[in-house]
Amino acid sequence: MKRTRFNFRGVEMTYARMERIKALLPLMHRANQQGLNINQAAEWMGWSASSLRNWTRILGFEWKNRRKRKGYRYDKTGWEAKIIELRAKGFTHAQIAKSLGDVGAHNISRFIKANGIQVPNRNNGLLP
Numbered sequence: 001m002k003r004t005r006f007n008f009r010g011v012e013m014t015y016a017r018m019e020r021i022k023a024l025l026p027l028m029h030r031a032n033q034q035g036l037n038i039n040q041a042a043e044w045m046g047w048s049a050s051s052l053r054n055w056t057r058i059l060g061f062e063w064k065n066r067r068k069r070k071g072y073r074y075d076k077t078g079w080e081a082k083i084i085e086l087r088a089k090g091f092t093h094a095q096i097a098k099s100l101g102d103v104g105a106h107n108i109s110r111f112i113k114a115n116g117i118q119v120p121n122r123n124n125g126l127l128p
Contacts, residue, residue, distance in 0.1 A: 011058050021055050028056070032064055074103055079111055 008018045024045065031041035038056070041063075042049040056063065079100060086096045093105040100108070111117075 009058055009060070021058060024055065025059060025061075028052075028059075028061055032061075035064065038063055074101070074107065076111065080115060080117060083108065083112065083117060 003014045003016075005012050005014055007013075008021075024047075027045055028041065031044055036044060038052055039049045042052040045052065055061075082100060083096055086099060091099070093108045097103045097105045097108050
């Protein structure tokens with residue numbers, strides 16, 4: 001027997017899924033009032049965090065206590081001179097990243113772009 005699917009707030013789902021999501025709304029409100037973030041609330045409710053995130057998106061629910069991303073800052077003093085020196089020796093971004101303290105190569109690429117460092121190559125005339 002094929003289940004009927006329909007749109008609930010712009011998402012295609014079965015009737016049973018819609019009822020389950022609507023039944024969890026009071027629990028979501030209680031978890032939000034207790035100051036739990038999404039991961040804590042999912043553990044408390046017995047569902048996965050990704051399921052709870054999807055349901056909050058579908059219901060348009062806004063969490064008060066959002067988990068803060070822990071951003072890591074690198075000490076970038078001296079990076080410019082070191083990058084210019086190592087690129088002139090032919091090092092790749094990954095090798096430069098390793099020599100600067102095991103940072104990601106994408107950090108090197110972003111730093112080069114943000115600071116307007118010209119990487120030596122034949123096109124810009126910095127290499128013979």
